Amino acid sequence: MPELPEVETIRRRLEPSLVGETVREVILTLPRLLEGAKPHALDELRGLSCRCIERTGKYLILQFEDGTRARSLVIHLGMSGQLTWKGAGQETVDRFRRLQTGLEKPLGPHSVDKHTHLRVVFESGGELLFRDPRTFGRLLVGRPETIDALPRLGKLGPDALGVGEKAFRERWMEFRGVRCVKAVLLDQSFLAGVGNIYADEACYEAGIRPGARSSILTSGRIGKLARSVQSALERGLENSGTTFRDFVHPDGSEGGNQEDLRVYGRGGKPCVSCGTTLRKGVVAGRGTVWCPRCQS
DNA sequence: AATTCGCCCTGTCGGC
DNA sequence: TGCCGACAGGGCGAAT
Numbered sequence: 001m002p003e004l005p006e007v008e009t010i011r012r013r014l015e016p017s018l019v020g021e022t023v024r025e026v027i028l029t030l031p032r033l034l035e036g037a038k039p040h041a042l043d044e045l046r047g048l049s050c051r052c053i054e055r056t057g058k059y060l061i062l063q064f065e066d067g068t069r070a071r072s073l074v075i076h077l078g079m080s081g082q083l084t085w086k087g088a089g090q091e092t093v094d095r096f097r098r099l100q101t102g103l104e105k106p107l108g109p110h111s112v113d114k115h116t117h118l119r120v121v122f123e124s125g126g127e128l129l130f131r132d133p134r135t136f137g138r139l140l141v142g143r144p145e146t147i148d149a150l151p152r153l154g155k156l157g158p159d160a161l162g163v164g165e166k167a168f169r170e171r172w173m174e175f176r177g178v179r180c181v182k183a184v185l186l187d188q189s190f191l192a193g194v195g196n197i198y199a200d201e202a203c204y205e206a207g208i209r210p211g212a213r214s215s216i217l218t219s220g221r222i223g224k225l226a227r228s229v230q231s232a233l234e235r236g237l238e239n240s241g242t243t244f245r246d247f248v249h250p251d252g253s254e255g256g257n258q259e260d261l262r263v264y265g266r267g268g269k270p271c272v273s274c275g276t277t278l279r280k281g282v283v284a285g286r287g288t289v290w291c292p293r294c295q296s
Numbered sequence: 297a298a299t300t301c302g303c304c305c306t307g308t309c310g311g312c
Numbered sequence: 313t314g315c316c317g318a319c320a321g322g323g324c325g326a327a328t
Contacts, residue, residue, distance in 0.1 A: 001321065058322080079321055080306085115306090134305050136322060152323085179299070188323080196321070245307090245320085285301075286321070 002077040003058060004160055004193030005236030006247050006255065010083055011055045014128075014250045017085045018050045021122040023064065030117035033132070034139045036150060041141050044071055045120070057156050057192025063144060072147045073120075078136030080246040086110035088125035110252070133246070160191040161233050168226035169219070181217070182210035183284035185229070194229065196286045197242055197264045201232040204263045209295045211283045235260060263289040 002010070026042040028034060034042065048064035048071055055061065060083075062073040075083065086092055092112045110129060112119075118130035118139065130137070140150055148154060157171070168191075175190045184190050185199040194202070203210045205228035208221060217225065241247055241255030244265060248254060258265070262272050267280030271291040280289050 076322085078305095078323085133307065134321085136305070138323090177298080183299085186322090287319085 001079055001195055001197065001244070002081065002241075002247055003195035003198050003236075005198070005233055005239075005257065006241035007055055007058050007060060007077065007193070008161065008237055009241040009255065010077075010250060011053050011060055014083060014085060015053045017087065017126065017250070018062070018128065019052060020049060021124055021126055022049045023047065023120060024123045025121040027119040027121070028117065028139075030135065033117055033135065033137060034141065035152070037141050042073075044069075045073065045141070056153065056159055057188055058195065059153060059156075059192075061147065070144050072140075072142060072144045074138075074140035074142075074147060074150075074153065075130065076138040076152070078132060078134065078138065080134040081130065081132040081137035082246060082248050083250060084110055084129045084131070084248070084252060085250040086127040086129060092127065092129070155189050156192040157187075157189045158191060160193040160229060161237075163191060163226070163230070165223050165226040168229070169222050172214070172217070172222050172225075176214040176217070179214050180211045180284055181208055181214050181225070182286070182288060184214045186284055186286070191229070193233070196288075197244070197261070198229070198232045198236060199286075200264045200289055201236075201262060202229040204228075204290060204295060205232060207295050210288050210290055211281075212296075263291065265289070 023045045026045050028039050028042055031039045045064055048066045048069060051063045051065050053060060053062050058076060060075045064071045064073065090110060092110045112129065115133045116129055116131045120128040171190060175184050175187065181203060182199050185194050185202065200210060202225065206225040208225060236242060236257045239255060239257035239260055242257040243254035244258055263278055266278050267289040269278055271278055271294055274291065274293050276291055276293040278289050279292050282288065
């Protein structure tokens with residue numbers, strides 16, 4: 001489940017490889033992943049060079065241009081989406097053949113299998129591969145000036161990374177209500193980029209129960225939550241993301257933040273601070289873990 | 297109008 | 313051992 005730190009890690013690692021590359025061909029083998037456009041809209045990327053990769057929340061925006069034309073390719077990784085880079089000279093490897101040989105890890109940096117739904121082939125021979133077993137990912141393509149108006153991106157709140165305490169507090173006062181704390185944190189129109197892992201981690205750091213009503217937080221606790229969201233995201237980023245199941249870097253390697261999680265995935269285990277057994281339940285429709293003693 | 301719920305999708309895991 | 317239901321969850325549209 002790639003959230004802000006995972007998507008930002010991908011952005012940072014992909015950009016040096018992609019920038020300056022010119023698109024030769026785009027192959028989409030699962031057309032329903034492309035939203036709001038016919039599959040042939042992807043052909044408009046041909047001949048354009050990658051200028052940069054931007055990110056808002058969990059969305060990557062690949063900017064392409066050739067001096068007269070410009071297009072944006074928006075990628076949301078959903079639950080299980082993976083973006084990997086195969087450099088010129090490297091071969092894409094059929095995953096089935098990898099498994100047969102038994103010599104290589106099942107998931108290599110540029111494995112191609114039935115879950116590889118998009119391939120962007122560049123003039124250099126390099127390839128961007130999008131693999132997504134659960135197909136919750138989404139692709140959007142269009143002119144840069146119209147991309148922000150698309151329903152998905154237009155509703156996003158400010159990117160969660162770097163939101164100051166003052167701005168967070170003001171926004172909280174606007175969004176708080178009968179909904180619980182975690183529901184507000186997960187609301188992408190509140191802040192963009194916080195998902196299930198980092199919402200739980202931030203609540204733990206702030207000493208706030210995820211299921212507490214968002215309207216009851218005192219000013220001091222809102223400030224604490226603001227700082228906790230930042231530190232949870234920053235720690236995730238420093239650790240190059242959380243590999244709980246599917247997340248991999250563009251070179252196929254894994255993140256390290258799973259070793260640093262205090263609550264997510266630790267239901268039934270002792271709290272790292274007080275030793276109390278961590279509780280697990282459903283909050284805001286998501287699996288949620290918290291410490292009944294440290295969080296109130 | 298605001299909020300919750302059901303659905304999409306498939307790999308993995310626990311139980312029988 | 314093998315089958316099968318339960319579970320995971322981001323985001324959207326339907327229902328309340």
